[in-house]
Amino acid sequence: DGGITQSPKYLFRKEGQNVTLSCEQNLNHDAMYWYRQDPGQGLRLIYYSQIVNDFQKGDIAEGYSVSREKKESFPLTVTSAQKNPTAFYLCASRRGLAGGRITGELFFGEGSRLTVL
Amino acid sequence: AQTVTQSQPEMSVQEAETVTLSCTYDTSESDYYLFWYKQPPSRQMILVIRQEAYKQQNATENRFSVNFQKAAKSFSLKISDSQLGDAAMYFCAYRSGFNSNSGYALNFGKGTSLLVTP
Numbered sequence: 001d002g003g004i005t006q007s008p009k010y011l012f013r014k015e016g017q018n019v020t021l022s023c024e025q026n027l028n029h030d031a032m033y034w035y036r037q038d039p040g041q042g043l044r045l046i047y048y049s050q051i052v053n054d055f056q057k058g059d060i061a062e063g064y065s066v067s068r069e070k071k072e073s074f075p076l077t078v079t080s081a082q083k084n085p086t087a088f089y090l091c092a093s094r095r096g097l098a099g100g101r102i103t104g105e106l107f108f109g110e111g112s113r114l115t116v117l
Numbered sequence: 118a119q120t121v122t123q124s125q126p127e128m129s130v131q132e133a134e135t136v137t138l139s140c141t142y143d144t145s146e147s148d149y150y151l152f153w154y155k156q157p158p159s160r161q162m163i164l165v166i167r168q169e170a171y172k173q174q175n176a177t178e179n180r181f182s183v184n185f186q187k188a189a190k191s192f193s194l195k196i197s198d199s200q201l202g203d204a205a206m207y208f209c210a211y212r213s214g215f216n217s218n219s220g221y222a223l224n225f226g227k228g229t230s231l232l233v234t235p
Contacts, residue, residue, distance in 0.1 A: 031220055031221065033220070033222055035225075040126075040227060040228075041227060042208060042225040042226055042227040042228055043208065043223075043225040044225075045219065045222050045224075048219065048220040048222050049220070050220045050221075056219075056220060058219065058222065088160065090162065092162075094221065105150075105152055105164050105167055105223075106162075106164075106222075106223055108161065108162035110159070110160065110161050111160050111161070
């Protein structure tokens with residue numbers, strides 16, 4: 001079955017360490033996204049990528065980095081510069097153009113919970 | 118940037134009853150999409166329903182329906198015959214139709230936690 005796989009599901013990190021969250025999709029979707037979820041805050045956009053080898057900052061990109069070397073993969077690195085990294089992270093993907101319109105909704109992975117000790 | 122407001126942090130409904138979750142949004146665009154997503158305790162985001170702004174007819178998916186009032190910029194979700202499995206966080210989301218500056222990402226509200234009581 002097609003879908004989005006995020007790993008690890010739970011991750012613990014010491015302060016000052018970088019950590020990379022994996023996101024892989026086999027839906028053949030062009031666009032991929034990373035969101036951060038905090039209690040009472042909804043989902044906030046960190047980074048997005050519409051095609052391979054291209055990505056753009058979202059609303060809260062500071063302290064994060066991404067790469068998009070393959071269509072299927074969009075890993076997120078939480079760097080030591082991120083001041084409050086403890087959160088739930090969601091990866092999503094979307095189909096490309098269909099008849100000139102972007103009609104597709106986002107499909108989400110199951111998320112990764114990062115805790116900084 | 119478009120803002121999405123969900124004014125009800127928590128709602129409660131009895132099994133088999135009907136509940137309506139509110140959502141308003143702010144935009145100057147005429148072409149856009151609106152979504153309701155459900156996030157159960159597993160935290161998997163599940164699409165409940167989608168509405169295209171150019172369609173006047175309200176979307177319906179089984180027990181879920183929306184009341185889309187474009188002029189009022191309101192997009193409420195009605196859940197009929199509520200079931201215990203409907204208990205979840207519900208998020209309203211907005212997305213531009215054309216020429217998005219954010220890669221057609223969804224812009225989410227802060228969510229409404231729905232409790233279903235037997």
